[in-house]
Amino acid sequence: MMDTIFALSSGSAPAGIGVIRISGPGAADALQRLAGKLPPPRRAVARYLKDSDGGVLDHALVLFLPGPHNATGEDTAELHLHGGRAVIAAVEGVLAGMDGLRRAEPGEFTRRAFINGRLDLAESEGLADLLEAETELQRRSAMALLGGGLSRVVEEWRGQVLTLSAQIEAVLDFSDEEDSADLPPSFAEGLGALQSVIGEWLARPRARALKEGFRVVLAGPPNSGKSTLFNALVEDEAAITAPTAGTTRDVLQRTCAIAGIPFTFLDTAGLHEVSTDPIELIGIERARAALGKADLVLWLGDEGQGPPDAWEIETKIDLGNRNRTSSPEMRISAATGEGMDELRRRLIAHAAAALPNPGQVALSDRQHTLLAEALASLSEISPAGDLLLIGESLRSARSAFDRLIGRSATEDMLNTLFSRFCIGK
Template sequence: MDTIFAQATALGRAGVSIVRVSGPLAHEICTDLVGKLPEARSSALRMVRDTAGEYIDQALVLRFDGPDSFTGEDVVELHLHGSIAIMRRVLDLLGSFDGARLAEAGEFTRRALDNGQMDLVQVEGLADLIEAETEAQRKQALRVLSGVLGSKVDDWRRSLIRAAALMEATIDFADEEVPVDVSDEVRALLQQVDHELEAEIKGTKSAERIRTGFEVAIIGAPNVGKSTLLNRLAGREAAITSNVAGTTRDVIEVRMDIGGLPVTLLDTAGIRESEDEIETLGVELALRRANDADLRIFLLDSGDNPPFEPKECDIILYSKGDLTDEPYPSISGKTGKGIEETLENIQGILEEQASGAGLATHERHARAMQDARGGLLTAIGLLDRGPDFYDLAAAELRLGIHALEVLVGRIDTENLLDEIFSSFCIGK
């Protein structure tokens, strides 16, 4: 296997830049560059020199011996001064050694997976942690990265294997000292796993929303002040405001952090009938995005009704609050009246939606668990039909076990791995 290397920090000038080297020749190559390496899991200050002995930089050198490293292989990290010239020189030098090459995107993490240091769900958690922009995203990604879902999957897998083994023992050893009626224990095992799978599947949508962000659509008639409200909520001029009705034709999106939750505010076209073909398309798009949004804010003129039926959690506000003494939900994007209350309202509603988040954070996780549950429920149905159907029930459980193994990346995941690791940066 090749020894791989890459810059593990962002490209460009910095205070410190880190080069990571992993593989069977990591210690040998880095010894040639810096001399004696420090003891495992410790650091030392060393001079970095090329093969001709020319001084390149002074670096803090960290050494990790496999399997006690991130990748499970021998690893060395060089913490260099963050000069572009130094980084380029060190990378060129590492590439000159036989058996060493620049790492591909995500290859360090992929080796950690291949060497049993992480499961596939943890890999996804690491990718989510790197992408995290809000506190809720950070906490959720860390929880996934900790391996708690993988541990749960292992528990489910053991229970299904135990249930299948009991039924197969009844089939294969019916004439020996093996209890014939194993249905009570098998049913208890399967029902427990089914209950936990169902709960995790239900929590996937909320968890995925925390990962990708909630959408909040601002809905109302033309010229009611939607763009002004968006700009005030976002704290910047994100949308064009005008006294001309129908200025907003497309959906304008603004990403923001509300109480630690990732939120995308949507400023939509004014809802009205129009003979303008482009405006009509904008209204249709607005209605589609509003329908798919997690929360809708209806901004109305005093005395008007919403253009369509609000959902229970939706917010109704009355615009141009700067022209009236009416209390909240009267609001003004111009003066800021009611903005703080609106943000608190949005936060409370979305926190309630996020409260049901489970451990599974991707649609892939939900599909795998649904497949596992499908085999499990079929097995329960066959179990109720008696011992003559135990062989079929055991076969269904094996399909369920297979789905759980796919979930954590033990089998049948090559194409999936290529897709997942393509999102990683080189050096991770």
């Protein structure tokens, strides 16, 4: 039998309300000992909470949510307290003193929801993404995953694989009969359709850019205006700017949202070949490494000297002695703001095209790897091949689907996922 756990599930005190959740076989008894008697199921009732000596702890709203039809799948109680630190600490202290109760570990409530079948693994990942979401795009993608947008599709694919496996079994069962050892045409059609749709999902934009932000690296020689532009884009004096060349010695990174699109901007050390300063050389090496990981490079240097597909940006157009570029992507002055609105507009459009559509499920690295594994197994199949080998490939594909939604999962993988959650969730 599982322990009964409790934790503060609302934000840190002080707050208007503090919500303590209790989940497990002892939830009803704990609530009765605090509130005197159980309220009607799923109805919020005002009660005085008292300690073992009858001292009043708080006047609170209490709920009893019997399992299995609730968030965790087991009996759950909620205490909606006044959100002061002393109130919360007093109630937690009484709960901690009850036999059979203990404080919850991070993500333990959600882990119990997974164990009790209230959420599958993909939906649990969606909940973790939702709690971490900072932009509207991230929120909508997380809601799609939490709402079963991927799980339903994977279950459908799993059913199709089972249908294909049944066709293999049928042919094997009757293979000793004349003219009955060939797979029906529907097998190749079903296999091809399944391969095609999984390939389409694998070609979608990934969740990494959505979570970490579209990576824009500002690069160019020393004193080309990178740091001034960086500050203008993140709307903060994050980088030190000065007329002296080589002011930036390291990669400076800031994440922000522009029009709801998550960006990560990186200011880099000036790129040139004549430095003998060992610290500056380290900065230049890190700048080159950042270029290799960029989704987009804004090149502020000489025309044609930037990386392939970089946007060539002519800066400092407010100065008369600037280096002119014959056909730059943009001409701007980060100091005066000229051209900056247009640059932001184009960055938003470019990043939006590379990110998942609003409300579309974006695959994590784990999900992408397992779908790729399933597709690889299906791609090994030749309808004219050995039936036993075809059956094994179908089994491998089904196994990848099972691991994706959590029908089979290792303890280490579960620990990694649920450690992303805060205590109380």
